[in-house]
Amino acid sequence: MIGITPVPAFSDNYLWVLHDDHHAAVIDPGDHRPVADFLAAHGLQLAAILCTHHHADHVGGVEALLAFAGPVPVFGPAAEAIPARTVAVREGDQVHIDALGLDFAVLEVPGHTAGHVAYWGQGLLFCGDTLFACGCGRLFEGTAAQMTASLSKLRALPAATRFYCAHEYTLSNIRFALAVEPDNAALQARQVRESGRRARGLPTLPATLADERDTNPFLRWDQPAVIAAASRHAGRPLTAPHAVFGALRAWKDDFR
Ligand code: ZN
Ligand code: FE
Numbered sequence: 465m466i467g468i469t470p471v472p473a474f475s476d477n478y479l480w481v482l483h484d485d486h487h488a489a490v491i492d493p494g495d496h497r498p499v500a501d502f503l504a505a506h507g508l509q510l511a512a513i514l515c516t517h518h519h520a521d522h523v524g525g526v527e528a529l530l531a532f533a534g535p536v537p538v539f540g541p542a543a544e545a546i547p548a549r550t551v552a553v554r555e556g557d558q559v560h561i562d563a564l565g566l567d568f569a570v571l572e573v574p575g576h577t578a579g580h581v582a583y584w585g586q587g588l589l590f591c592g593d594t595l596f597a598c599g600c601g602r603l604f605e606g607t608a609a610q611m612t613a614s615l616s617k618l619r620a621l622p623a624a625t626r627f628y629c630a631h632e633y634t635l636s637n638i639r640f641a642l643a644v645e646p647d648n649a650a651l652q653a654r655q656v657r658e659s660g661r662r663a664r665g666l667p668t669l670p671a672t673l674a675d676e677r678d679t680n681p682f683l684r685w686d687q688p689a690v691i692a693a694a695s696r697h698a699g700r701p702l703t704a705p706h707a708v709f710g711a712l713r714a715w716k717d718d719f720r
Contacts, residue, residue, distance in 0.1 A: 487563035496525035511563035515540035516592025517580040543579025575611025576601030589627040599637030600682040608710030623674040634668040650678040
């Protein structure tokens with residue numbers, strides 16, 4: 465039985481730890497301390513580190529964690545500089561974590577960064593800063609067309625897929641989503657549900673891809689209400705998915 469625990473770090477990061485009673489793997493250890501504390505508190509031996517992209521809040525703790533826990537494989541995108549990486553992964557590669565009996569397929573999802581990858585397996589998706597609950601990552605290194613293709617790839621995974629992103633941004637994402645689609649009943653219901661979770665101190669993650677298809681404007685570039693809102697905000701009619709997506713992303717970048 466595999467547990468999946470969000471270890472909080474910084475102001476709003478989740479460092480996801482996969483574990484059974486003896487072993488653990490961690491996704492994106494931006495800080496080693498809370499992960500080391502979690503491993504020690506539960507008597508877990510680290511078996512692997514998986515990184516989605518090179519930003520410091522995702523890889524900043526890799527080397528110190530290795531110093532604490534001993535050498536383990538470090539998986540990371542081939543196209544980026546990942547500290548202490550031992551396995552460079554590309555689209556279509558498989559990541560096997562023997563100690564936990566887990567397998568993940570590597571998906572390249574450029575946009576937030578140029579080499580960003582996601583890990584998908586066992587109905588779980590670890591997607592770093594590409595897809596967020598009701599939102600998506602900023603375009604730091606990629607184009608709107610690249611990010612639209614990346615999000616299309618994630619949107620096409622099975623609806624029941626549970627995804628684990630790296631930040632708790634959900635409530636502010638929902639505020640923006642409601643500015644785009646004020647009449648989306650599923651989105652209104654989600655705001656009530658997720659606000660309740662946050663009020664009780666619970667994470668809003670994981671969410672399912674089914675939830676995102678119904679409520680995340682950044683996966684809804686082909687919905688008439690979203691196209692209309694993006695066009696209105698851009699001041700010109702938009703039709704191409706990357707144009708609708710790009711207008712939404714630019715709108716959100718300045719949204720308060
Ligand atoms: Zn990032
Ligand atoms: Fe991040």
